[in-house]
Amino acid sequence: MNKQKLSIWLLAAAVPLIALAPLPDFWIAQLNYIGLYALVCLGLVLLTGVGGLTSFGQAAFVGIGAYTTAWLTLNTGMSPWLTLFVGLGLTAASALIVGFITLRMSGHYLPLATIAWGLALYYLMGNLDALGKYDGLLGLKSLSVGSIDIGQGRLFFVLTWTILIAGAVALLNLLDSRPGRAIRSLKGGSQMAEAMGISTFRYKVTIFVIAALFASVAGWLLAHFQRTVNPSAFGLKMGIEYLFMAVIGGVGHVWGAIVGAALIKLLDDYLQVALPALIGTSGSYEVIVFGVAMVLVLKYLPDGLWSVVARKLPKAPRSVDWLSAPELPARSKPAAGDVVLKVDKIRKEFGGLVAVNDISFDIGAGQIVGLIGPNGAGKSTTFNLITGVLSKTSGQVLFRGEDISALPSRDISRQGMARTFQHVKMIPDMTVLENVALGAYTRGNSGVVSSMLRTNQAEEQRMMKEAQRQLERIGMGAYMHEQAGNLAMGPQRLMEIARALCCDPALLLLDEPAAGLRHKEKQGLIQVLRQLQGEGMSILLVEHDMDLVMDVCDHLVVMEFGTLLTRGTPAEVQANPAVRAAYLGTEH
Amino acid sequence: MDFSIASILLLDGVTNGAIYALLGLATVLVFTVTRVIFIPQGEFVAYGALTLAMLQTGKTPGTVWLLLILAGVASLMELVERWRHHGKPLRALRSALKTLVFPVIVSLAAIWAAPHMFPLWVQALLSVAIVTAFGPLVYRVAYQSLEAATPLVLLIVSVGVHFAMTGLGLLFFGAEGFRNPPFWDERFSLGPVTLSGQTVIIFGVSLALIVLLWLYFERSLRGKALRATAVNRTGARLMGISSHTSGQLTFLMAALIGALSGLLIGPTTTVFYDSGFLIGLKGFVAAVIGGLASYPGALVGALFVGIVESFGAFWASAFKEVIVFTLILPILLVRSLRSGHSDEEH
Numbered sequence: 001m002n003k004q005k006l007s008i009w010l011l012a013a014a015v016p017l018i019a020l021a022p023l024p025d026f027w028i029a030q031l032n033y034i035g036l037y038a039l040v041c042l043g044l045v046l047l048t049g050v051g052g053l054t055s056f057g058q059a060a061f062v063g064i065g066a067y068t069t070a071w072l073t074l075n076t077g078m079s080p081w082l083t084l085f086v087g088l089g090l091t092a093a094s095a096l097i098v099g100f101i102t103l104r105m106s107g108h109y110l111p112l113a114t115i116a117w118g119l120a121l122y123y124l125m126g127n128l129d130a131l132g133k134y135d136g137l138l139g140l141k142s143l144s145v146g147s148i149d150i151g152q153g154r155l156f157f158v159l160t161w162t163i164l165i166a167g168a169v170a171l172l173n174l175l176d177s178r179p180g181r182a183i184r185s186l187k188g189g190s191q192m193a194e195a196m197g198i199s200t201f202r203y204k205v206t207i208f209v210i211a212a213l214f215a216s217v218a219g220w221l222l223a224h225f226q227r228t229v230n231p232s233a234f235g236l237k238m239g240i241e242y243l244f245m246a247v248i249g250g251v252g253h254v255w256g257a258i259v260g261a262a263l264i265k266l267l268d269d270y271l272q273v274a275l276p277a278l279i280g281t282s283g284s285y286e287v288i289v290f291g292v293a294m295v296l297v298l299k300y301l302p303d304g305l306w307s308v309v310a311r312k313l314p315k316a317p318r319s320v321d322w323l324s325a326p327e328l329p330a331r332s333k334p335a336a337g338d339v340v341l342k343v344d345k346i347r348k349e350f351g352g353l354v355a356v357n358d359i360s361f362d363i364g365a366g367q368i369v370g371l372i373g374p375n376g377a378g379k380s381t382t383f384n385l386i387t388g389v390l391s392k393t394s395g396q397v398l399f400r401g402e403d404i405s406a407l408p409s410r411d412i413s414r415q416g417m418a419r420t421f422q423h424v425k426m427i428p429d430m431t432v433l434e435n436v437a438l439g440a441y442t443r444g445n446s447g448v449v450s451s452m453l454r455t456n457q458a459e460e461q462r463m464m465k466e467a468q469r470q471l472e473r474i475g476m477g478a479y480m481h482e483q484a485g486n487l488a489m490g491p492q493r494l495m496e497i498a499r500a501l502c503c504d505p506a507l508l509l510l511d512e513p514a515a516g517l518r519h520k521e522k523q524g525l526i527q528v529l530r531q532l533q534g535e536g537m538s539i540l541l542v543e544h545d546m547d548l549v550m551d552v553c554d555h556l557v558v559m560e561f562g563t564l565l566t567r568g569t570p571a572e573v574q575a576n577p578a579v580r581a582a583y584l585g586t587e588h
Numbered sequence: 589m590d591f592s593i594a595s596i597l598l599l600d601g602v603t604n605g606a607i608y609a610l611l612g613l614a615t616v617l618v619f620t621v622t623r624v625i626f627i628p629q630g631e632f633v634a635y636g637a638l639t640l641a642m643l644q645t646g647k648t649p650g651t652v653w654l655l656l657i658l659a660g661v662a663s664l665m666e667l668v669e670r671w672r673h674h675g676k677p678l679r680a681l682r683s684a685l686k687t688l689v690f691p692v693i694v695s696l697a698a699i700w701a702a703p704h705m706f707p708l709w710v711q712a713l714l715s716v717a718i719v720t721a722f723g724p725l726v727y728r729v730a731y732q733s734l735e736a737a738t739p740l741v742l743l744i745v746s747v748g749v750h751f752a753m754t755g756l757g758l759l760f761f762g763a764e765g766f767r768n769p770p771f772w773d774e775r776f777s778l779g780p781v782t783l784s785g786q787t788v789i790i791f792g793v794s795l796a797l798i799v800l801l802w803l804y805f806e807r808s809l810r811g812k813a814l815r816a817t818a819v820n821r822t823g824a825r826l827m828g829i830s831s832h833t834s835g836q837l838t839f840l841m842a843a844l845i846g847a848l849s850g851l852l853i854g855p856t857t858t859v860f861y862d863s864g865f866l867i868g869l870k871g872f873v874a875a876v877i878g879g880l881a882s883y884p885g886a887l888v889g890a891l892f893v894g895i896v897e898s899f900g901a902f903w904a905s906a907f908k909e910v911i912v913f914t915l916i917l918p919i920l921l922v923r924s925l926r927s928g929h930s931d932e933e934h
Contacts, residue, residue, distance in 0.1 A: 101921045108739045120913035127906035283758045291752030
């Protein structure tokens, strides 16, 4: 964080210096354009680099911002400082519509919709009389404060880059916060995020709208800087170029947006002169170079140019500022003897196949129940039915007396049921601590705006404190600042348990926690489970390691071919001939 | 609007719709087999029409040079990658040469034939052959090493390829537009509607191609192999179906369909180097109506797009494109409501 803060201050300090420096006006104008383009790319960093969604229609949002202010200031005489907000409103509305329609479906529908929508908007701008058809609108006023013209040259440079840096800071703040961690979890598929209580759809729409708003501000600035608007700057070609800038600069990095914007703008200007001179006729040949460069970058440097720089930069560990923070409120825990989970005849059919056939069992407070059975017995499906990842064909699940049968997994998680995954699902480029803090998502409520403005720090500290506490609870305190992707399998699984614990659950569901663990690590896991049990936690365990299962479980549920084979204590189950037959086959 | 105008518009819409249908089918085909959303499909259309136009003037079409360059790059990549992978230089060389064979033969034939001014149908065949040869090469050069990438990365690559192909189109064909002569000059009167020979050809070829595609996928082993790849790539690979070959074959078919569409549309409108994009995207809208997965869905979608476009052009000609491309939003809304929740990886 310190490094990032330092670089922001450096950049912020450089802006007035550059403005005062004896640079030719041409370069100031170039820097103005670079700043405007980078502002659009910032939105794409959030959307594409962090969120894993893509839009080719950012230019259209720039267009909405630009045309709104152009039309309003020319026709109604409104102040540009007001039209900015009208433009933002219109942009948000259209982004919401496109987002709501496409983001429920798989990832490629959004870019497709933005292509079609960007084209439609381009032709609309080009054919409406009120917007001056393809000639556009002319004669806009420059931006001014009182009688000072800040819409041109050096003052405009200061304005644009101040907005750009403020945007970058807001984005960095956002990414390092409760909603930010939720946004960073989007890329890995929705299952884990939803299990942490995050509405992935809502966040997808949110980042799409934020990206559109960045573009809209750029459009507003551009309109008053150029003092004219016409459709060509907002067409699909420009929309694609914005994405190129972000990808080439490094779409995962905030600074990549600026690098990419600078590079493409300068290259574009150069090629537009050099290539026609080389070829001998005029035409936009630079698209050939951009197209080829795009393919090459995606092939050989998929994280963009900035990633090369980022790799060289030292990473300072997060400064620990939460030790004196109060603890997060905890939910009431079930009393000894309560039934925590009651599974009643749940059933799942995939077409004609009955994967889970009317399974019933209970889990009491402080009990460890093992769900075992040969491969393909339907254990994981049962798990997914209980946690709401899959919908049940029939049956009922009661959690602490409440019916959760019809709830989606994120609501179940909010009720205090936390889980881990058979294949570890985490955000590899976040630290262990941040990954674990994701588990506390439902226990906070700071939103996007307060995170951007950094007024969320009190809650943030409480979350970090909780994450650290849970890591230490399972003996992972030493790994706190490690990047999660660097962990070995064993610590990764423990980290998932810590993350689940961070939800403050009454019931913990562990899906094969010992898979891939070494002997020592298994011993450690057994200890952790016993310790949790001692603290009153109920645990449902799917596991293949029989030594571990027999050792820690109080009660076993044995499944075979989707049906319940038997239930009982480990000793009873071990003695049961049907269980032996299921695992080892029968003698003839 | 009276009945005669409506029927003229309807015919017009269905004619264009037939071409969008072909492009929509190609889009679905490419997406299901390779997960590539192939934005440059329309470029093949423009390349096809313009290659024929150049042959009509007796010049060697620029596509030939482009094809040779691309084949050179592809075979070089093949040589290097195979050599690195297997360490057998001879085998690598053989497969590099194999990449070169078809493009070089087609190019030589085109260079030889260009000044001879052969009849239209010979030139048409030659144009189709040239553009079809692009398909596997484009796959080889741009997509093959990214087979494992997400659809999103492949989509961005597609946009890059689209940029490059449009720019190269400008370089090799120039900014001038061409209109090809019709393949059949006959005209038929059907009540208020006049049916041109070209329209009949468009219907005939589209229908024939659809039937051929159906036969190919239902009746031939290769077609079934492609379908297997579409269902499950890993499974198909385990059955000995190479994903490289499947990808190249799919792109070959996409290029073939694109080139034919170009020949069909060439006589009905003036084609510029960048005209393909909009035409291809309308095929695309059609494919999206079919959810990028259903051939009959794409077919119905294409006819719908064609008809909407022709009626849109009649009522509000300036906003024809706006109408067609805004259409995708309600369609996606319906699909989104019907699918209910997001498609999730398992």
